[in-house]
Amino acid sequence: MEKLLKIGIVGCGAIGSSLAKIITSDFTQKAKLCALYDIDMQKVYRLSAELKLPKLAVLSIDELIRKVDLVVEATKSESSLEIAKKTLISGRDILIMSVGGILGYEQELRLYADEHKVKVFIPSGAICGIDGLKASSYSTIHKVILTTIKPPKAFIGVPYVLRRKIRLEN
Ligand SMILES: NC(=O)c1ccc[n+]([C@@H]2O[C@H](COP(=O)([O-])OP(=O)(O)OC[C@H]3O[C@@H](n4cnc5c(N)ncnc54)[C@H](O)[C@@H]3O)[C@@H](O)[C@H]2O)c1
Numbered sequence: 001m002e003k004l005l006k007i008g009i010v011g012c013g014a015i016g017s018s019l020a021k022i023i024t025s026d027f028t029q030k031a032k033l034c035a036l037y038d039i040d041m042q043k044v045y046r047l048s049a050e051l052k053l054p055k056l057a058v059l060s061i062d063e064l065i066r067k068v069d070l071v072v073e074a075t076k077s078e079s080s081l082e083i084a085k086k087t088l089i090s091g092r093d094i095l096i097m098s099v100g101g102i103l104g105y106e107q108e109l110r111l112y113a114d115e116h117k118v119k120v121f122i123p124s125g126a127i128c129g130i131d132g133l134k135a136s137s138y139s140t141i142h143k144v145i146l147t148t149i150k151p152p153k154a155f156i157g158v159p160y161v162l163r164r165k166i167r168l169e170n
Contacts, residue, residue: 008035008068010061010083011075012043014154015097017050019072024051035064038075065090077101084120088112095121 007023009016016038023033036056038044048056058064061083065071071087071094073080080101087094089112096102099122102109113120124130133144152168155161161168 002030005031005070006034006068007031007070007072008037008058008064009033009072009074010037010064011073011097012036012038012040012047013074016072016074017047019074020047020051024053035067037061037064061086065092068092070095073097081105084109085112088116088118088120091116091118093119093121095123097123099123 009020012020016036020033020036023031033051033053033056035058036044036048037058037060041057041059044057045054048054058067065087069092071083071092073083073087073094074097075083077098077100080096080098084094084096084102085108088109102122109120133141156168
């Protein structure tokens with residue numbers, strides 16, 4: 001039987017929770033979810049209870065890294081670089097969701113990855129259809145319209161919203 005890829009998720013918010021559910025429902029032949037971590041431990045306990053896998057909760061990123069082959073970062077851009085470095089130095093692969101946080105540091109991460117013989121995965125994700133765009137760019141692209149729909153609460157704490165004193169609850 002093929003060896004299962006051991007995965008740990010850092011950040012149990014919207015993306016981390018969705019990924020955890022998909023891994024444990026649709027990818028059991030390929031992967032095993034082994035650990036969950038969040039700075040807000042309530043979220044970890046809530047998600048592991050929802051998955052009916054209470055043993056997944058760990059108390060630190062270091063503990064999570066030790067248990068897995070692949071770390072999935074799903075936190076925020078301010079944290080992703082540090083999490084990525086820590087993971088790569090520990091000899092684990094990483095999938096980075098908060099890609100904005102590693103802008104300008106790609107070469108540094110590549111060096112860490114090469115040195116420790118591990119991989120960095122960067123999904124195109126929210127910019128859906130980027131593969132289509134690449135293909136279209138062989139011709140001429142006149143215009144691209146990207147429409148993103150998010151619930152207002154997704155913007156709570158965002159600097160622009162705070163600066164403009166926008167009250168999202170209203
Ligand atoms: N690449 C893509 O396609 C794509 C798509 C959507 C979202 N994202 C990004 O993924 C990230 C997660 O998005 P989300 O919608 O799940 O956000 P969310 O706010 O719902 O969840 C983020 C979670 O990370 C936790 N967290 C924050 N800092 C942490 C840290 N240092 N260590 C551990 N946990 C920490 C928070 O407590 C929260 O539970 C965001 O950076 C978002 O921009 C990427």
